[in-house]
Amino acid sequence: RKEVEQDPGPFNVPEGATVAFNCTYSNSASQSFFWYRQDCRKEPKLLMSVYSSGNEDGRFTAQLNRASQYISLLIRDSKLSDSATYLCVGNYGQNFVFGPGTRLSVLP
Amino acid sequence: DTEVTQTPKHLVMGMTNKKSLKCEQHMGHRAMYWYKQKAKKPPELMFVYSYEKLSINESVPSRFSPECPNSSLLNLHLHALQPEDSALYLCASSQDGNYGYTFGSGTRLTVV
Numbered sequence: 330r331k332e333v334e335q336d337p338g339p340f341n342v343p344e345g346a347t348v349a350f351n352c353t354y355s356n357s358a359s360q361s362f363f364w365y366r367q368d369c370r371k372e373p374k375l376l377m378s379v380y381s382s383g384n385e386d387g388r389f390t391a392q393l394n395r396a397s398q399y400i401s402l403l404i405r406d407s408k409l410s411d412s413a414t415y416l417c418v419g420n421y422g423q424n425f426v427f428g429p430g431t432r433l434s435v436l437p
Numbered sequence: 438d439t440e441v442t443q444t445p446k447h448l449v450m451g452m453t454n455k456k457s458l459k460c461e462q463h464m465g466h467r468a469m470y471w472y473k474q475k476a477k478k479p480p481e482l483m484f485v486y487s488y489e490k491l492s493i494n495e496s497v498p499s500r501f502s503p504e505c506p507n508s509s510l511l512n513l514h515l516h517a518l519q520p521e522d523s524a525l526y527l528c529a530s531s532q533d534g535n536y537g538y539t540f541g542s543g544t545r546l547t548v549v
Contacts, residue, residue: 363537372527372540416479423487425538427479
């Protein structure tokens with residue numbers, strides 16, 4: 330079983346839609362979690378860290394549920410520029426483990 | 438300076454060639470990483486350096502040889518690669534696990 334798993338996608342949504350991604354992790358020893366965004370043929374870029382208390386950055390909200398071992402990312406009022414692959418990442422000491430990623434396409 | 442710089446951006450090499458990938462950061466990060474990413478797949482960890490010492494080697498073949506000359510530099514020496522080694526090679530650094538990685542833009546390697 331993979332340590333970090335994500336919705337398979339792809340998600341095709343119209344502009345302005347709200348879209349939610351979920352991610353589950355199997356190793357409860359993980360210390361911290363992140364959402365990364367990766368555009369085609371580019372490097373992953375940190376979108377936001379994920380805290381148990383939840384955190385919001387503009388249209389993006391991330392939440393960590395340690396009891397259920399899942400992480401979520403909510404994107405409101407989606408834009409064409411949000412189209413990318415979203416990677417859920419768990420930190421295990423020095424090692425960051427990536428989920429397989431979920432592809433989002435926001436359509437005009 | 439909040440960047441991780443990788444060179445070259447693109448590299449084509451033959452199976453008998455020796456080449457090196459370079460990575461540099463000046464953020465004072467203590468850990469540096471090499472990842473390999475194939476198309477439509479997530480990055481896969483290869484090596485971790487912590488305080489200039491190799492701390493994780495994810496069973497990477499010996500044709501890949503990492504080197505950390507100092508706290509700001511990380512190299513990946515390549516020798517006798519196979520076509521299946523063609524991929525995007527990403528360098529990353531982090532201050533500690535609570536802050537996530539900063540990735541370089543990667544080297545797109547093609548082995549012919």
